[in-house]
Amino acid sequence: MAERTRPARRGDVRPSAPRPRREPDPEVTRRRGLVTLGAVLLVVALLTGGPWVYARVVAPQEREPLVLPEETHEPATVAGPLDVEGTWQVGPGSEAGYRIDEVLAGEAVTVVGRTQEVTGALTVTGGMLTQVEVAVDMAGVATDESARDAYFRRALDTTTYPQAVFRLTEPVDVSGLATAQEPVLVPVAGTLTLHGVDRPVTLEVEARRTPDGVQVAATAPVVLEDFGLSAPDLGFVTVEPQGTLELLLELTR
Template sequence: MTTTSSAGTGRPPAHGRRSRWPWVLLAVAAVLGLLAVLVGPRVYARLQEGRAAAPLSPPAAGASTPTAPATDPALEGTWAVTGGTAGYRVDEVLNGQDVTVTGRTEQVTGELTVTGGELTAGTVAVDLTAVATDSANRDGQFRRLLGVDEDPTATFTLTGPVPLGGLDVGAVLAVTLPGTLAVNGREVAVRALATVERAAEDAVTVTGAVPLTWSDVGVQAPDLGFVSVEDTGTVEFAVTATPA
């Protein structure tokens, strides 16, 4: 009777082939890991490009600048914020890839006062517990950094008069709103670049953006090594008010 061995066929012993499998698997895992490190951030950055909300920055086209107050009886008095959107915009760096992140909420309240053709008082309050991005983990870190559990509201308060120049129906004015931003138990003086639009006789929309350095409100921009957050960002708001 003739017997055959693996040595006679030129094939390696079965146990030799089996012993190489762990090394093959480790090599494949290493290659996949390297691809994830190199390609993952680029894919993530491209995905985020479509997820970042459009800026709530004021439109430049068609906006004029008021030069002096002009009284319109229909504008005079108190206006209540009846709707709007507010949030933040910040840039992250993920393994060298720039990513823009936006957080948004519609939980916005406030009040505006017009006296003698000027915006003489105004507040906009934002419920920080409702600000959300596309990541629950990021939202949790945002709330922790801003001390939302202890101070759940951010408030912009106007600190100086702003002429409205009459603000006819359909007009859009470019204005600068001096004020204070109260967040994380601190107050910081800011200047919001904004537009005021009178879309109808009884509807005014104020859209603004406030550049902010996070350290000014006691926040250390996180740096986790593979991902870091820029030291500056923007607080954005677009609110509509009607006569109270």
């Protein structure tokens, strides 16, 4: 009896003829090799030259110190004597912060923190500056890097010590500001409260009358250790032990 052929069923695997092996395209192989090499070189560059790239390319341009802005009004608009007597408030547009140098894996970077959360008042009696209290919200101070700001807030414990405060300790003669057409330079001695620690500091102050009031720019050196703070040294970044406090105040009645 002749053998009957079973009809093919769905799912049966039929043997197929082997496909001829294709040789890799030399041009494709070369391109893949170049891409792989480029990726490896990029990783090496980031690991070894990342700090240089950050300091020279990625990091934003260093912000200028807080100084008196260029005058935009005519001298005649501030002609005549200025009544400096009384209480002056720290008004809108005031700014404060710090400036400190750090070395990031061998590359020098100047870190600048800024905030406009500044309040306070000054009192002039008989041509003498007799009272000053200026407060800065330290939790609001920001640089170009959020991770650095978070470390800054932890180091200062801004939850416990939210403000830095400057208070006058010695009267200062500011009577010359009443008639001066140029900025007046005066040292102002006081106490800086930072991180819950009080230390004497002297602000180098430059004051100028304006049509709307008085502008004041001030700086003072700050040694971190004096306020119970340690300059962080994380191996790849080292912070200098001393920085500069900066103030730019818009004083109004």
